[in-house]
Amino acid sequence: MPSLDLTFSALSDPTRRAILARLALGEATVLELAAPFSLSQPAISKHLKVLEGAGLVSRRIDGTRRPCRLEPGALDRVDQWLAELRRVLETNYNRLDGLLAELYAQEGDAQ
Amino acid sequence: MPSLDLTFSALSDPTRRAILARLALGEATVLELAAPFSLSQPAISKHLKVLEGAGLVSRRIDGTRRPCRLEPGALDRVDQWLAELRRVLETNYNRLDGLLAELYAQEGDAQ
DNA sequence: ACTTTAAATATCCAACTAGCTATATAGCCA
DNA sequence: TGGCTATATAGCTAGTTGGATATTTAAAGT
Numbered sequence: 001m002p003s004l005d006l007t008f009s010a011l012s013d014p015t016r017r018a019i020l021a022r023l024a025l026g027e028a029t030v031l032e033l034a035a036p037f038s039l040s041q042p043a044i045s046k047h048l049k050v051l052e053g054a055g056l057v058s059r060r061i062d063g064t065r066r067p068c069r070l071e072p073g074a075l076d077r078v079d080q081w082l083a084e085l086r087r088v089l090e091t092n093y094n095r096l097d098g099l100l101a102e103l104y105a106q107e108g109d110a111q
Numbered sequence: 112m113p114s115l116d117l118t119f120s121a122l123s124d125p126t127r128r129a130i131l132a133r134l135a136l137g138e139a140t141v142l143e144l145a146a147p148f149s150l151s152q153p154a155i156s157k158h159l160k161v162l163e164g165a166g167l168v169s170r171r172i173d174g175t176r177r178p179c180r181l182e183p184g185a186l187d188r189v190d191q192w193l194a195e196l197r198r199v200l201e202t203n204y205n206r207l208d209g210l211l212a213e214l215y216a217q218e219g220d221a222q
Numbered sequence: 223a224c225t226t227t228a229a230a231t232a233t234c235c236a237a238c239t240a241g242c243t244a245t246a247t248a249g250c251c252a
Numbered sequence: 253t254g255g256c257t258a259t260a261t262a263g264c265t266a267g268t269t270g271g272a273t274a275t276t277t278a279a280a281g282t
Contacts (some may be wrong), residue, residue, distance in 0.1 A: 237268100
């Protein structure tokens with residue numbers, strides 16, 4: 001199970017996000033993925049290795065080709081982390097709301 | 112508006128994610144944020160600068176202190192990117208389902 | 223005014239990254 | 253077998269990153 005570090009880091013590069021966007025449309029080979037970019041084939045292979053290491057992409061073997069596919073599980077874990085952060089944030093906002101309501105009630109008493 | 116590059120990159124470091132988790136609980140100063148880590152104050156300041164550059168954190172001035180707060184807007188844009196990727200992915204899955212259904216129907220005819 | 227405290231900045235370093243070109247591997251086809 | 257094609261690997265470079273320590277800035281307290 002790759003770390004969130006690796007996943008976020010993989011997502012931080014625009015070329016890699018473009019590759020993922022392309023793979024969301026369906027499987028593609030390394031050369032197909034390289035075509036839209038003005039980058040060398042080795043550069044794309046390296047990006048794919050990063051994406052694979054992050055659990056975002058998997059490859060199968062088909063003759064000399066290595067078709068890649070998107071692996072949504074890694075995205076799930078990103079979503080979960082973000083959701084948890086928001087949950088804490090909102091819990092805290094609610095607590096603050098409660099606090100403000102209390103303070104307001106006390107002021108109301110005082111008047 | 113900071114780029115997704117900067118935001119994902121900021122999120123790729125565990126120290127920075129821990130800082131965000133702490134800030135989800137409420138404002139904190141640099142020293143407060145530094146306390147749980149065995150890192151120097153300048154290291155934390157640098158992390159905060161990265162988080163600020165990514166739009167994830169903002170700071171206000173209070174005497175000699177710079178209390179930091181979480182800025183959820185940048186998270187929204189991450190969510191949106193992930194959601195769009197999933198949307199495309201699911202659209203494509205559905206299209207594939209449709210295709211398979213068609214193929215199946217034809218085979219059904221043939222038999 | 224002097225001291226203490228909070229934070230930022232400067233400088234250095236080792237490790238990593240993203241790109242390149244050149245080369246190697248390995249499957250397909252004639 | 254020999255040649256073509258798809259991909260991977262090696263080795264290089266320039267730029268970036270995350271850490272450290274030392275220093276500077278600036279506000280607060282006394």
